[in-house]
Amino acid sequence: MNVTGGCHCGNIRFEAEVDPAAVSICHCTDCQRLSGSPYRASVRASADKVRFSGSEPAAYVKTADSGNRRVQAFCTLCGSPLYATSETDRSTLNLRLGAIDQRAALEPKRRIWRKSALPWSEDVTHIPAAERE
DSSP states (O other): OEEEEEOTTSSEEEEEEOOGGGEEEEOOHHHHHHHTSSOEEEEEEEGGGEEEEESOOEEEEEEOTTSOEEEEEEOTTTOOEEEEEESSOTTEEEEEGGGBTTGGGOOOOEEEOGGGOOGGGGOOTTSOOOSOO
């Protein structure tokens, strides 16, 4: 599936080819902290099928709970997370679903690091909702 996306301020844009079957939700504490939410959703893409325009994303390396060293890329102006990848093998990018324009069409297929899931985040259907506020 061809997708487009970018950061919140528009400083960075991208086009990519993603596999809709490779969408996941991660409940790890790093993803909670990095996203400012109970979990982070992402989709895998081959790095050679992602094209960035505008400014170059900034990045830093974080050792995850798994022990893997993960590169976290983001916009230097607005701080929007764009992707994560392995420090040693950057052939696959995990594009952040929130940065993708077509995110509504990319339904998660799996959840990982559920042991860190916030108990209330598993089902929010009972919480009163408003279409707009």
